[in-house]
Amino acid sequence: MNEKLHPFHIMILIYMNQTGVVIMSLPHLLAENFGYNGWLGVILISLVVNLNIFIISIVYRLGKGKSIFQIMESSLPRVITFPIYMILIGVWSMTGCMVIKNYVYIYQIMSYNTTHAMLLKLLIDIIAYLLIIKGIYTISKAATSFFWITSWMLLLQLFFIKDFEWARLTPFLFKGDTHFLTGGFIVFTAFLGYELCFMLFPYADNPKKFIKSVYKGNLITTLTYLIFCLICFGFYSFEQIRNMMYPLLDLLSYIRLPFIERIENLLFGFFLFTTIVSVVLYSWSAQETFARIVPKANKKVLAFIILTFGYIVAWFPDTLSEVGQWLQYLGYAELGVAFGLPLLLILILVIHKGAKPS
Template identity: 55%
Template sequence: MKEKLHPFHVCLLVFMNQAGVVTFFLPRMLAQYMGYNGWITLLLFSAIACCNIFLISVVYRLGKGRSVFKIIEQSLPKLVVFPLYSLLIAVWTLLGCMVAKQYIMLFQVFVFPTTPPMYMKLLFDIVAYSLIIKGIYNISKAATVFFWMVIWTLILLLFFIRGFEWVNLTPFFFQESTDVIAGGLSIFSAFLGYELVLLLFPYVDSKKKGFMKAVYIGNFLTTFTYLAVSLTCFGFYSFKQLTKMKFPLIDLLAYIRLPFLERIENIFIALYLVSSLITITIYIWAAVETTQSLIPRANKRWITGILVCLAFGVSWIPDVLSEVELWLKYLGYMATGIAFGLPLLLIVILAINNGGKKLA
């Protein structure tokens, strides 16, 4: 009998998949797109994510814990299933690979400026491959260990209590906001990652409660982290400063001076390697699961190796950080569509099937 995921592990898996490199520049995005006191909109985006999680919980309840692939394949023709699965595989693989490339390029700029980024990306992908072939249960255990390596860094924000100026949180709300719709979609993509719990249905014990509650708690942890970082940046810097900074959180940490440690921001960036590693691992794991449903007889190790190699090949294309961010912008739009569209499609399928059974 296969071991089932505990809700605690699911909670931390969701958090580690959501919170990542975006934390470094999220305050700047909030200032640019949402204007004065833009950090407040994080509560709105978190609420939207909770609505999406509710849709996923409806799928889980109506489907009684069945795999989403079985639900789709039993109701839709292969003519529809093939392009749908192909889209999921492409988006999830590319999203994982570009998140990793973004982190590697950032890591190179601040820590190893003379090292070619693709060398580091190769090592990154080898570790991701090693985790993926071990299965989701071992991935969740790794995510739990990595969580404790990362979460303590929030304590560093306490260094800026004295420098926090309430006057920077002006009574103006959302003034000087620009491109709210496109910017809002980009900011909301920082919450993405929870939608992959759709693929965890067969790996949790459907007889025990707490699975979906764990997803909500994971999203809450992400929201709390984003709020803590963004509020600190909005209170420490002026609005104009925030809009001009590329990575406000890294610049903020550079102010910390300890007698036994220099450049603490570099250590902070290095620690977030594990968060990016979990992100690429989970997204490519999801793509592997989808591919195996599309080609049931295919060897899982071969599927994983092929997808990781394809992701590595594609990551050669964007060679500057701005290009990677552009890729992530459009991939984020597609991932948002999948996050809402896939549960809605499954709910319609299950509602029709359950209705048909009742009529029969």
């Protein structure tokens, strides 16, 4: 508990955990579910995320910075906390492993066709393990380094300004074959990752700026998604985006440099850094939860068990579409955790302490 996170590091952790390879298919998801000018759906979903962060901030204020485990264990018997912990471990560990599997499958299609996907996943798992066992402070420093390595990619959008046409956006707003409810849930999963901020309660260096850092992290994610999706909607026609599985990946293939071919393969490789941050944070959260069940166990062993469990589970889906289905269902489960767990904690704090949210 001596390790404390600066607000800037927390902001970067949130951004890096939210942003991943899902951005490659996000324009397609927005067009398919929100219709014309679906890129504006990013703003709507971001507002819902901010509402969720506000709910989490109530937990932080009422609990006075205590960890979510201390809050639950102070009021709930072990017979109730145990299944809650097991659900969290299962959801977080499987989410982490499927995020890797999704990245590996896409990268395998592009570059390493003959290499077994699970071998590539194993290599990423090893890197993730080495970070997890170092603790959250080292993880935050690594995430910050990865952020500076990848942040320049936003400038790539300058390549497409000359081919961007406002006319392709059309005057229609959310028109066409839309699916606001189900589609909203699907698009919302692209923002998941911020909810793990409640695992950082005891590590905040500046309690007054902690929640602001989470808001800022989500703001950076929102702006990143907006820029990339707006460019896609102005570069391709609406029907083209609907028919493309990974519009942003196809967009990157239009970049031509005299000294390199198929630059999209190289650029997609940089998304490995955000993928590593995601799997590390989800697996670290699962490890911390596991440690509450077996407090005397070595955390290095627990991290190994978590990643091994995820590696075994990752064998089951053997196609990219199956991995996508797993991620969709896990996203729904994580959405339930993001809203359900803070509400449960608020209820516990209000009942146990007689506190009232201000």
